[in-house]
Amino acid sequence: MSSVHVSPLSTYLSIFAALMVLSAITVGAAFVNLGSFNPVVALAIAVIKATLVILFFMHVKYSSRLTKITVVMSFFFVAILFAETFIDYATRGMPGDIPPPLR
Amino acid sequence: METSVYPAHNYLSNGHTLRSWLLTKDHKRIAVLYLISISAFFFLGGLFAVGIRLELTTPQGDLFQPDTYNKFFTLHGVIMVFLFLIPSVPAVLGNFLIPPMIGAKDLAFPRINLLSWYLYIIGGLFTLFAIVAGGVDTGWTFYTPYSATSSSSNVAPVALGVFIAGFSSILTGLNFIVTIHRMRAPGLHWFKLPLFVWAHYATSLIQVLGTPVIAITIVMLFVERAFGFGIFDPQRGGDPVLFQHLFWFYSHPAVYIMILPALGVISELVSTFSRKRIFGYSFVAFSSLAIAVFGFIVWAHHMFVAGISVYAAMVFSFLSFSVAIPSAVKVFNWAATMYRGSISFEAPMLYVYGFFGLFLIGGLTGLFLATLGTDIHLHDTYFVVAHFHYIMVGGAIMGYLGGLHFWWPKIFGRMYSEFWSRIAAILVFVGFNLTFFPQFLLGYLGMPRRYHMYPDEFQVLNVLSSAGASILGLGYLIPVIYFAWSLKYGEVAGNNPWGASGLEWRTQSPPLTENFTEVPTDIPEAYEYTPKVVREAKLV
Amino acid sequence: MSNGIAHAEGASPAHGHDHAHAHHPALQHHFDTMSQQREAGVLGMWVFLLTEVLFFGGLFFAYAIYRSWYYDAFAAASASIEILPGLINTVVLIGSSLTMALSVRAAQTNQRKATVNWLIATIILGTVFLGIKVYEYADKFAHNHVPGASFQFAHVPAPGEPHVEEPAAGHVTTMGHDEVERTTQIFFSLYFTMTGLHAIHMIVGIVILFIITWMAHKGRFDSEWHAPVEMTGLYWHFVDIVWIFLFPLLYLVERHN
Numbered sequence: 001m002s003s004v005h006v007s008p009l010s011t012y013l014s015i016f017a018a019l020m021v022l023s024a025i026t027v028g029a030a031f032v033n034l035g036s037f038n039p040v041v042a043l044a045i046a047v048i049k050a051t052l053v054i055l056f057f058m059h060v061k062y063s064s065r066l067t068k069i070t071v072v073m074s075f076f077f078v079a080i081l082f083a084e085t086f087i088d089y090a091t092r093g094m095p096g097d098i099p100p101p102l103r
Numbered sequence: 104m105e106t107s108v109y110p111a112h113n114y115l116s117n118g119h120t121l122r123s124w125l126l127t128k129d130h131k132r133i134a135v136l137y138l139i140s141i142s143a144f145f146f147l148g149g150l151f152a153v154g155i156r157l158e159l160t161t162p163q164g165d166l167f168q169p170d171t172y173n174k175f176f177t178l179h180g181v182i183m184v185f186l187f188l189i190p191s192v193p194a195v196l197g198n199f200l201i202p203p204m205i206g207a208k209d210l211a212f213p214r215i216n217l218l219s220w221y222l223y224i225i226g227g228l229f230t231l232f233a234i235v236a237g238g239v240d241t242g243w244t245f246y247t248p249y250s251a252t253s254s255s256s257n258v259a260p261v262a263l264g265v266f267i268a269g270f271s272s273i274l275t276g277l278n279f280i281v282t283i284h285r286m287r288a289p290g291l292h293w294f295k296l297p298l299f300v301w302a303h304y305a306t307s308l309i310q311v312l313g314t315p316v317i318a319i320t321i322v323m324l325f326v327e328r329a330f331g332f333g334i335f336d337p338q339r340g341g342d343p344v345l346f347q348h349l350f351w352f353y354s355h356p357a358v359y360i361m362i363l364p365a366l367g368v369i370s371e372l373v374s375t376f377s378r379k380r381i382f383g384y385s386f387v388a389f390s391s392l393a394i395a396v397f398g399f400i401v402w403a404h405h406m407f408v409a410g411i412s413v414y415a416a417m418v419f420s421f422l423s424f425s426v427a428i429p430s431a432v433k434v435f436n437w438a439a440t441m442y443r444g445s446i447s448f449e450a451p452m453l454y455v456y457g458f459f460g461l462f463l464i465g466g467l468t469g470l471f472l473a474t475l476g477t478d479i480h481l482h483d484t485y486f487v488v489a490h491f492h493y494i495m496v497g498g499a500i501m502g503y504l505g506g507l508h509f510w511w512p513k514i515f516g517r518m519y520s521e522f523w524s525r526i527a528a529i530l531v532f533v534g535f536n537l538t539f540f541p542q543f544l545l546g547y548l549g550m551p552r553r554y555h556m557y558p559d560e561f562q563v564l565n566v567l568s569s570a571g572a573s574i575l576g577l578g579y580l581i582p583v584i585y586f587a588w589s590l591k592y593g594e595v596a597g598n599n600p601w602g603a604s605g606l607e608w609r610t611q612s613p614p615l616t617e618n619f620t621e622v623p624t625d626i627p628e629a630y631e632y633t634p635k636v637v638r639e640a641k642l643v
Numbered sequence: 644m645s646n647g648i649a650h651a652e653g654a655s656p657a658h659g660h661d662h663a664h665a666h667h668p669a670l671q672h673h674f675d676t677m678s679q680q681r682e683a684g685v686l687g688m689w690v691f692l693l694t695e696v697l698f699f700g701g702l703f704f705a706y707a708i709y710r711s712w713y714y715d716a717f718a719a720a721s722a723s724i725e726i727l728p729g730l731i732n733t734v735v736l737i738g739s740s741l742t743m744a745l746s747v748r749a750a751q752t753n754q755r756k757a758t759v760n761w762l763i764a765t766i767i768l769g770t771v772f773l774g775i776k777v778y779e780y781a782d783k784f785a786h787n788h789v790p791g792a793s794f795q796f797a798h799v800p801a802p803g804e805p806h807v808e809e810p811a812a813g814h815v816t817t818m819g820h821d822e823v824e825r826t827t828q829i830f831f832s833l834y835f836t837m838t839g840l841h842a843i844h845m846i847v848g849i850v851i852l853f854i855i856t857w858m859a860h861k862g863r864f865d866s867e868w869h870a871p872v873e874m875t876g877l878y879w880h881f882v883d884i885v886w887i888f889l890f891p892l893l894y895l896v897e898r899h900n
Contacts, residue, residue: 004873006751007744016741023733023890027726030895038899042891050884057744058880064682066284067689074693077312078700080399082707085348088403088415089708098413209673211683277690285683286673315694319701323836331791332832334705340716340826345708349701617672 005062015056022049107597109516113613128213129616134199136220141187141195144227148182149576151175156569164556172555173240180243181261185268186227188495189357191503192364193275197303199514201279203607204297206288208617211281219274226268233257242553247335247346251327259328266321269314276310279303291626297605298387302367305391309356309398317353320346344410351402359398361495363391365502366433369455372505373437375603376452377444380630383436390429397426407478416475423473430466450524454505457532461497465490468543486546492539511586512600516612517593523585530578537571604631669868681870688874692881699885706833706892713826715818720830721896728775729894733886739768740883747876750869755862758872762856769849776842788831796827834893841889844882851875
């Protein structure tokens with residue numbers, strides 16, 4: 001007998017509606033000049049949409065701790081790739097860098 | 104001890120057709136398939152090494168064309184890294200032993216296990232094709248822009264081969280992770296597992312987290328080479344160093360894929376041949392996980408002179424020191440295990456003794472390279488070559504050979520010649536040191552790597568190195584003979600010829616296809632070397 | 644696990660002690676219970692998706708570096724891509740995630756016909772997505788926006804958008820016209836690699852969906868065993884999530900001029 005959580009239909013429909021609204025906001029926000037906040041807003045909305053899909057469509061909210069750890073770990077290691085490499089790109093050409101790079 | 108009878112029903116006798124082997128779902132048969140194929144690639148990679156050492160016996164580049172020499176060291180590296188070292192312990196010993204060690208009948212996904220082997224073979228075939236079509240000369244590191252644009256060699260097929268073999272590695276890791284989480288026998292909680300299993304779990308984490316990044320890097324290289332896309336092309340604004348960041352993000356953890364399983368083997372061997380529980384079990388278990396995690400944050404120590412900022416270099420240098428710590432934890436715990444244990448000198452244990460000295464030197468010389476200041480001078484010299492061969496050959500291969508000698512009686516039900524196996528172990532140790540120790544000196548004196556010619560004053564050390572390589576080669580060839588001989592004429596092994604603890608030694612040798620007739624229920628703590636067990640062991 | 648004895652996490656109950664029913668026909672020989680088989684399958688798919696996150700992550704990473712270096716080129720190149728097909732595709736793909744989730748729910752509640760129908764709906768929506776992608780790619784080919792020898796980029800203003808050469812209000816252009824022209828190739832290289840890889844994953848997903856639909860049609864799934872549908876769903880949702888990030892990053896870099 002399966003002990004897996006069955007979500008009600010209303011859950012799926014309301015998450016879908018939320019995703020549609022968020023998609024519309026993404027497009028709308030792109031046409032407004034928010035300066036350097038444009039990419040922040042776009043990414044934040046994408047993260048929210050992804051989180052909704054992960055938690056409800058992929059049932060992670062009702063899944064085992066191991067599943068939740070797996071999800072977190074994948075993004076954590078991508079974050080390591082981004083963050084530690086940015087240390088290089090962000091500090092190239094700073095005062096004291098040896099030798100001065102081309103870019 | 105009574106003489107054992109070779110069991111009539113076992114996984115080897117369960118089907119004699121080619122189809123029963125090539126379409127097998129039995130993890131043990133798949134392990135044997137891997138054993139045969141990686142051995143073949145090992146000797147092929149070794150042939151390229153022979154070419155390198157022959158050329159380097161004289162200072163002039165008089166044996167091969169320079170481009171040919173470039174192809175030799177490239178192919179030696181590609182084959183040894185991707186087609187031998189990465190699969191070796193996990194695909195042969197891990198595949199065979201993890202299910203019995205956890206009381207399971209097979210891995211979680213037997214068909215995916217078989218698929219892993221086929222992907223490995225296909226990847227290997229692409230590489231063979233590239234060799235036959237004229238080779239690759241970029242170095243195993245495939246740095247852009249040379250590999251993407253200028254090299255006229257067969258980069259695309261080798262890139263594809265590595266990509267496909269990478270998926271073999273990913274699927275093996277995935278299989279192990281799910282198996283260890285979901286298929287342990289009742290009562291077998293994590294801290295009763297053999298450290299071999301912990302080591303493979305940590306390795307599998309690296310495989311699934313790291314390999315996809317080199318996969319996508321190869322995709323980007325491939326589209327640049329095949330379609331003229333411009334992701335790393337400096338003329339269109341691309342950054343070749345970006346390739347290096349992506350490449351080393353995998354390839355540094357990859358070296359831990361290559362060594363961690365061997366460290367798991369060493370734990371088993373040290374415990375068995377000291378007849379003593381591993382000292383500091385939890386420390387050794389967690390050190391495997393620590394190596395896996397720390398291994399992911401240090402990659403740019405391969406790039407100190409590539410053009411990264413000096414501030415990034417300092418960060419990576421500092422972090423690189425941390426990786427040495429969990430490895431040292433293991434070495435201290437093994438030494439403490441052997442202290443006041445009942446140690447002996449069978450062939451598997453001879454590999455362990457050799458391993459200790461060589462892994463120690465390899466690890467410590469890594470610290471020289473992690474240190475930013477000294478690395479500026481040592482980078483791209485033979486010092487680096489010596490360092491990684493001490494780890495990969497002196498560490499990983501010694502661990503693999505020790506494991507192969509230890510579990511051979513379990514896998515095939517036969518003992519091999521004790522005399523010749525000890526001779527081979529000694530030859531490997533002597534040959535290895537003679538080959539690679541002079542290379543530390545050569546690197547320190549300034550001889551660059553990947554050069555086919557060198558100044559005259561380096562010749563003596565190079566000749567010593569080449570001489571050592573012939574002894575090393577002999578040491579690798581002798582086991583082929585006595586292992587093959589043992590399959591037909593070796594003494595029947597019985598369930599537990601070494602008197603070792605561990606669930607795999609409770610079954611017959613070779614095991615049944617389903618491993619156990621009944622799932623074991625009274626599983627003791629790991630490494631339960633009570634006096635009774637030791638007394639009943641064959642060699643005490 | 645029903646025999647009342649505390650188990651180590653993830654370990655299976657001892658074979659033969661607590662079966663209240665005969666072996667389910669889908670039980671594989673190396674598993675002890677359907678529950679263990681399902682948990683292994685689902686964990687396996689999650690670990691696979693972890694590898695996919697790292698796989699696509701490398702591309703997003705390259706994108707991030709180059710966008711920070713060549714923002715103007717990225718903005719110009721992104722502005723040359725039609726938004727509407729991308730937006731429609733976003734709606735279509737999220738819709739297909741909904742139908743996929745509903746098909747899993749139908750399998751969980753033993754509704755064979757509904758399972759099949761929702762799976763077919765997912766296939767249709769996925770195919771629509773790919774069809775629109777074909778249209779978009781053809782458009783790029785026609786405009787010579789495919790990187791390589793024949794690449795040519797002249798900023799194409801959207802209908803109604805004024806043709807802008809000078810910097811827009813509040814935005815400082817640091818790149819000269821030639822450099823923009825040169826480095827837009829990197830944007831399009833990434834565009835084709837990212838969307839192409841995504842499309843390949845969708846094609847594989849549709850093939851898998853066909854197989855699962857056929858199995859569902861044949862009655863192979865019920866409330867006790869439907870892990871393959873669940874696993875397919877996880878994969879499909881992942882492909883959707885990749886697109887959720889691709890859409891703003893490729894289509895909406897800068898649209899407020």
